[in-house]
Amino acid sequence: MFGVLRVALRCLAFSSLWVVLALAWDAPGMFAQTPSPDEINRVAKMLSCPTCAGINVADCPTETCAQWRAKIGELLAEGKTDQEILEYFAARYGDHVLQVPPTRGFFLGVWIVPIIAILAGLGTFGYLAHRWTKRPTAIESPAVPSDAVEDEYVKRVEQELQSWQK
Amino acid sequence: MIADLGYVALLLAFVLSIFAALAAWLGERHRIIELVFSARNGVLAVAGLLTLAVLIELFLLLNSDFRVMYVAQVTNRAMPAFFKLTALWGGQAGSLLFWSWLMALFAAAAVLSGWQRTRILMPKVIVVTQLTLAFFLSLISGVWALLASPLEALGMTTGAALMAEMETLTPFYQLAFTPVDGNGLNPLLRHWGMIVHPPLLYLGFVGFVIPFAFAVAALSTRQTGDLWIRVIRRWTLVAWLFLSMGLLVGMWWAYGVLGWGGYWGWDPVENAALMPWLTGTAFLHSVIIQERRGMFKVWNMVLIMITYSLVIFGTFLTRSGVVSSVHAFAQSGVGPLFLGFVGATLIVSVVLLFLRLDSLRSEHALDSLVSREAIFLLNNLLFLAIFFVTFWGTIFPVVSELLAGQKAIVGPPFFNQVNGPLFALLVLTMGIAPLMPWRRTSPAKLARLLAWPVLAGLATTLGLLVTPAMRQFAVLPGTSLRIVPVTAFYGLLVFTLVVIGQEFWRGIRTRRRAIGETYWTALLNLVRYNRRRYGGYLVHLGVVMIALGVIGTNFFKVETQRNLAQGESFTIASPLTGTYTVTYEGLSASIVAEDVRRTAAVLKITREGQLVGMLQPGQDFFIAQEQAMTTPAMYHSLAEDLYIILAGWENGGATATFKAYVEPLINWLWIGGLVFILGTAMAVWPTPVEERRIAMATSASGRVVTARS
Numbered sequence: 001m002f003g004v005l006r007v008a009l010r011c012l013a014f015s016s017l018w019v020v021l022a023l024a025w026d027a028p029g030m031f032a033q034t035p036s037p038d039e040i041n042r043v044a045k046m047l048s049c050p051t052c053a054g055i056n057v058a059d060c061p062t063e064t065c066a067q068w069r070a071k072i073g074e075l076l077a078e079g080k081t082d083q084e085i086l087e088y089f090a091a092r093y094g095d096h097v098l099q100v101p102p103t104r105g106f107f108l109g110v111w112i113v114p115i116i117a118i119l120a121g122l123g124t125f126g127y128l129a130h131r132w133t134k135r136p137t138a139i140e141s142p143a144v145p146s147d148a149v150e151d152e153y154v155k156r157v158e159q160e161l162q163s164w165q166k
Numbered sequence: 167m168i169a170d171l172g173y174v175a176l177l178l179a180f181v182l183s184i185f186a187a188l189a190a191w192l193g194e195r196h197r198i199i200e201l202v203f204s205a206r207n208g209v210l211a212v213a214g215l216l217t218l219a220v221l222i223e224l225f226l227l228l229n230s231d232f233r234v235m236y237v238a239q240v241t242n243r244a245m246p247a248f249f250k251l252t253a254l255w256g257g258q259a260g261s262l263l264f265w266s267w268l269m270a271l272f273a274a275a276a277v278l279s280g281w282q283r284t285r286i287l288m289p290k291v292i293v294v295t296q297l298t299l300a301f302f303l304s305l306i307s308g309v310w311a312l313l314a315s316p317l318e319a320l321g322m323t324t325g326a327a328l329m330a331e332m333e334t335l336t337p338f339y340q341l342a343f344t345p346v347d348g349n350g351l352n353p354l355l356r357h358w359g360m361i362v363h364p365p366l367l368y369l370g371f372v373g374f375v376i377p378f379a380f381a382v383a384a385l386s387t388r389q390t391g392d393l394w395i396r397v398i399r400r401w402t403l404v405a406w407l408f409l410s411m412g413l414l415v416g417m418w419w420a421y422g423v424l425g426w427g428g429y430w431g432w433d434p435v436e437n438a439a440l441m442p443w444l445t446g447t448a449f450l451h452s453v454i455i456q457e458r459r460g461m462f463k464v465w466n467m468v469l470i471m472i473t474y475s476l477v478i479f480g481t482f483l484t485r486s487g488v489v490s491s492v493h494a495f496a497q498s499g500v501g502p503l504f505l506g507f508v509g510a511t512l513i514v515s516v517v518l519l520f521l522r523l524d525s526l527r528s529e530h531a532l533d534s535l536v537s538r539e540a541i542f543l544l545n546n547l548l549f550l551a552i553f554f555v556t557f558w559g560t561i562f563p564v565v566s567e568l569l570a571g572q573k574a575i576v577g578p579p580f581f582n583q584v585n586g587p588l589f590a591l592l593v594l595t596m597g598i599a600p601l602m603p604w605r606r607t608s609p610a611k612l613a614r615l616l617a618w619p620v621l622a623g624l625a626t627t628l629g630l631l632v633t634p635a636m637r638q639f640a641v642l643p644g645t646s647l648r649i650v651p652v653t654a655f656y657g658l659l660v661f662t663l664v665v666i667g668q669e670f671w672r673g674i675r676t677r678r679r680a681i682g683e684t685y686w687t688a689l690l691n692l693v694r695y696n697r698r699r700y701g702g703y704l705v706h707l708g709v710v711m712i713a714l715g716v717i718g719t720n721f722f723k724v725e726t727q728r729n730l731a732q733g734e735s736f737t738i739a740s741p742l743t744g745t746y747t748v749t750y751e752g753l754s755a756s757i758v759a760e761d762v763r764r765t766a767a768v769l770k771i772t773r774e775g776q777l778v779g780m781l782q783p784g785q786d787f788f789i790a791q792e793q794a795m796t797t798p799a800m801y802h803s804l805a806e807d808l809y810i811i812l813a814g815w816e817n818g819g820a821t822a823t824f825k826a827y828v829e830p831l832i833n834w835l836w837i838g839g840l841v842f843i844l845g846t847a848m849a850v851w852p853t854p855v856e857e858r859r860i861a862m863a864t865s866a867s868g869r870v871v872t873a874r875s
Contacts, residue, residue: 036727037726037727038725038727053433054434059426061794094573095574096572096573096575097575099578100576100580101562101566101574101575106569109562109565110574110580111584113558114554114555114558117551117555118551118555121547122547124547128532
């Protein structure tokens, strides 16, 4: 019984030593000191609370989110980058824990559709403006003389004055 | 017993609203004037009956009659009387009753005020408002439950179950037993912001039904001239005023209560209120073009129809829970019914629009791209673009789950990135528009008007770029790219500001020249006799101030989280005023209300060595709900807020965790909001000139009718 445990412990110790070495090898940030709450919040902001709607993990007061923040701290201490941490959570809990859907597959639609719509809107604007300015009108509009603007303004103020004083 | 009376009033109101719609329709069609009068009386009776129903509901809430399910859901014995009353809009059934009541009052006011002047439009106005009202009343009067057994007979068991459940949605539904105490109101809602926020939003939502009703009436009676546009102008402004106030108060509440240092989270519920505001604002602007130039008639119809649909859709979003999950949608009958209603009204509107396209021809063409018409068109497209982005981001989770079977969340980063630049462009059109004369202008003329604003704007941008405080952000990681757009945007704000100032100055100068008034009288009279125009400028000024706050908090917010032992302190540097030092002096406990206990941290705040004051951020514990709520503490100044929350504590307060934010320029958002409201109120206020215009439009359309008949 104890033998098995001892072997398991030894395996664990050995493997964790290996992990530590392996990480140290390609992650110089490994021996950085424990991450500050601000660094944790930076990452937590990019994740959504899995249980409550509309709150990110940094602002969420629930127990789950506290555990997630702790986990982010661990991952940061291991030297993981922000992106790797986000991928870690997305892989485990699903893409809907990310504040913005990942840019692949169907999710690309969230960005592409508005861009298409805006371009279509601009196109419509250009087309309408072109057509309208070219279209002959029933009432021919005489060109406004270049200094009529100020006069028109003065006239309007005066008109409004008069119509009120009547 | 008294609850039964309320229920009867509700049911009668439902039946009468349908009667009024039918009577108005038939009376107009067969020219039976008595029926139209009867319809009008029906509208008034519905308003009366719903007032009675609301009074009875309030009575039940106040007396803690927990046999009534709604009362038990939203109140408990320990709540102060005031909160018991406001619990009327604290839950689903009560909110829908409240909404219906406001709708009934608006409809009655519209019919009474328009009866003499716009008689031709009245029957259809009654039809639209009463059918809308009937739909809402059908949700809370339990009538859909009647469908349960026929559906069951047809073998549609899920549908039958959903409809049967609708019975419990009436605010007068009585339980088989009387609970000892109720659940009480969600603690988050026990704040004055949440007391006034829903009524303001509902007033805004309901208000937009009236212009829509007039639009439909104008279309169907072919009175598509000046009349409906002039009549609905004030209704639209009133609705818009309430909606704007609702949004601002909501932001203020979120900032002061939710304790995350923000005020707008692009939450589906927030978006639901923002979307009709966006299209409504577009409508307010493009209507001016129709008044002045007889253009954009179809477009205006489309805009008001979209706004109406969004009002219903918004109520649906907030009431059905569809966005949090598609499954929540299918668990209640409310969602499918709402969606069906939105779809039906959209289809009817579009068909009507197509049938009447011939009467909506433009009277003028666009003379030039350098004209106010063109700028207004651009402004409309921008509003619609922002609306579409918001709409898409809000419904994308649903679309994704339905079409691809993948859950997703579309959070604030998406909205900020896509809508941010669009809002900036919008401010640009806002700045230029007043300088653009109608029809066309010469480049030289425009250049002369633009000279000062452009110079001031450029000077601001360049000045900020070389200012050390600003440049400091250029070197911070992640912000280096922002410095250019941010300073450019500040330049844009100054540009707009100078344009507005210039407009006021030109008006004052003209008055001084014409009638020799002093500066102050000239300013006062200018505003007094042109409320709409200068009220509009004031609204724009408010927008500039709001934008100032939005940029400040979006780009320059500083935040930090610290765990402190008693006596320890931390620092947080403000980009504008200096470094704050926050010292934790200990915890204190107090009793806020009968059922609320507060634990607060005592913090000493100094800035650059000077004592600023004491702040006490805390957590309120609501005993009945067993729920804790953070209460942020703030130090306000015109430059910024220092905003601190107590996130938690250990060992009886030996150590505690704080989150601190410096929110640059945030108070300009609230000040700008007040200016905005003031400007709108000024534009809404009736002027003699405006009254005369409506009278003229009425007599003109009166002639048309006599000529035809």
